[in-house]
Amino acid sequence: MRELTILGTASQVPTRHRNHNGYQLRWDDEVILFDPGEGTQRQMLMAGLAVTPLTRICITHFHGDHSLGLPGVIQRISLDKVPHPVRVHFPAGGRDYFDRLRHATSFYDVADLLPEPVSDGFRAETTAGTLTALPLRHSIETYGYRLAEPDGRRMVPALLEAYGITGPAVGELQRTGRSGTVTIDDVSAPRPGQRFAFVMDTGLCDNVFALADGADLLVIESTFLAEDAAMAAQVGHLTAGQAASVARQSGVRTLVLTHFSQRYADSTRFLDEARAEFDGDIVLAEDLMRVPVPPRLGSSHERAASARG
Numbered sequence: 001m002r003e004l005t006i007l008g009t010a011s012q013v014p015t016r017h018r019n020h021n022g023y024q025l026r027w028d029d030e031v032i033l034f035d036p037g038e039g040t041q042r043q044m045l046m047a048g049l050a051v052t053p054l055t056r057i058c059i060t061h062f063h064g065d066h067s068l069g070l071p072g073v074i075q076r077i078s079l080d081k082v083p084h085p086v087r088v089h090f091p092a093g094g095r096d097y098f099d100r101l102r103h104a105t106s107f108y109d110v111a112d113l114l115p116e117p118v119s120d121g122f123r124a125e126t127t128a129g130t131l132t133a134l135p136l137r138h139s140i141e142t143y144g145y146r147l148a149e150p151d152g153r154r155m156v157p158a159l160l161e162a163y164g165i166t167g168p169a170v171g172e173l174q175r176t177g178r179s180g181t182v183t184i185d186d187v188s189a190p191r192p193g194q195r196f197a198f199v200m201d202t203g204l205c206d207n208v209f210a211l212a213d214g215a216d217l218l219v220i221e222s223t224f225l226a227e228d229a230a231m232a233a234q235v236g237h238l239t240a241g242q243a244a245s246v247a248r249q250s251g252v253r254t255l256v257l258t259h260f261s262q263r264y265a266d267s268t269r270f271l272d273e274a275r276a277e278f279d280g281d282i283v284l285a286e287d288l289m290r291v292p293v294p295p296r297l298g299s300s301h302e303r304a305a306s307a308r309g
């Protein structure tokens, strides 16, 4: 299963309806918690999520709305005796902040955490694909993350039948790429890898586009509306229209807007401004919402969906 669970959607201060940030991406066996803001432990409870499946925590930057929930999550990992290591990625220059949050209070500490700070060009191979990080433009050191599954090929039953490939010959083809004169290319089709991108707190810069490129699912900050665009640029944030324009120019499929400023009473205005720039799927994030990674391009599910119109 590949699914995003949204735990919090507020920038700077929580509101009555929006917790500080927090996002869990389940990507098969890889379960990544992004930017646990204050209150994340309780939001996970409300969303029906445990800490035990977590394999990684990714912090974009050490502002409180993205990291003050880390102590609670770490202590819960210890309390629940999570039986495997949890890797934690964060900006390398913020090591002091990480160390303080890691040991924020006294607790019986059996958490098996593996701190792996990121810097420009960071790259790690995971069971879900390649995790990379690129620096963004904000008031402190900030990184966006991207998870990219390698491209592959999938067997096409009709082609297997046409070439008379059955039984053990299918396994032989998968193992060796050939069975007699038939090659794997004859009986399979490209299976594009899926891509996820997470872009928080940044002004517009080239790396926003590099992270978002071809993403099936893009989670991106949308702090401001166009009327405050000048301030957004000055403080290192995006407007809804800019975020949606990134999605359009990057070929994104599903766009998730979040990190809303509490100054706007009506959040549908974010949707209106984004819709003017991007005609793909737009999700205006709400706390405790679940967003599936869209079906793989070229999958039978996706072809059926497009056939329906």
Ligand SMILES: [Zn+2]
Residues within 6 Å of the ligand: 011, 012, 063, 065, 066, 201, 259
């Ligand atoms: Zn923020």
Ligand SMILES: [Zn+2]
Residues within 6 Å of the ligand: 061, 063, 138, 201
């Ligand atoms: Zn920030």
